[in-house]
């Protein structure tokens with residue numbers, strides 16, 4: 603183990619929430635982020651059905667289970683394999699949350715639509731602020747679109763986003779889909795981390811409309827889709843110049859594309 607790795611291990615061992623998680627048999631210190639978010643914003647209630655996107659190793663699954671109790675249901679998905687949990691009403695499987703088949707599988711496994719969707723997914727970290735930010739925005743955009751398929755009307759949504767130039771636009775997009783949108787950084791989130799949590803309360807039940815509907819699924823599976831989407835948006839903007847939302851989303855996708863180009867050169 604290198605010097606840097608040793609320092610990281612030592613720091614982690616001395617971390618307050620790491621120790622607390624060990625004591626309370628949570629699989630990650632992140633459990634406390636969700637518990638703190640819930641205490642402040644009242645997102646998850648007893649008996650709720652919760653979907654956890656990017657759930658490994660399972661700290662949020664456990665914390666959600668503590669909140670929903672025996673009458674609730676928690677289902678999670680992650681690219682990584684998740685060690686099974688002993689509670690019968692927690693289900694986790696391996697999959698890519700940006701893929702249509704994953705979202706369909708969740709829908710099949712759910713007894714009915716979710717009361718809450720939570721997403722703590724993180725992209726692979728490059729260490730370059732804007733690159734990591736754009737990857738995080740892509741993931742959280744995916745999470746939002748998946749949520750419009752998974753969540754019941756008036757349900758709640760929590761998503762992690764790395765701060766950066768597109769952050770405000772992402773939050774703005776959420777206000778189209780939720781009655782109330784708030785941003786916060788819980789105590790258990792390290793101050794050096796760029797992560798912020800966005801909370802959407804009372805889902806309005808709208809799917810993405812035709813002009814702004816760029817199924818996340820396609821966005822990832824088919825990179826060409828971005829080009830097509832931008833062209834279409836620009837075409838529409840020519841005929842509907844006063845459609846401000848259209849412009850904003852077109853610009854956001856354009857910016858993501860620029861950032862993608864930048865990171866492919868790294």
Ligand SMILES: C[S@@+](CC[C@H](N)C(=O)[O-])C[C@H]1O[C@@H](n2cnc3c(N)ncnc32)[C@H](O)[C@@H]1O
Pocket residue numbers: 629630632633655656657658659660661662663679680681682697698699700722723724725741
């Ligand atoms: C910070 S961890 C989540 C920690 C979790 N909330 C907990 O408490 O244990 C972020 C996770 O996001 C997952 N992830 C990233 N991209 C994903 C994707 N496209 N689909 C599914 N999971 C993804 C990663 O594999 C990683 O396990």
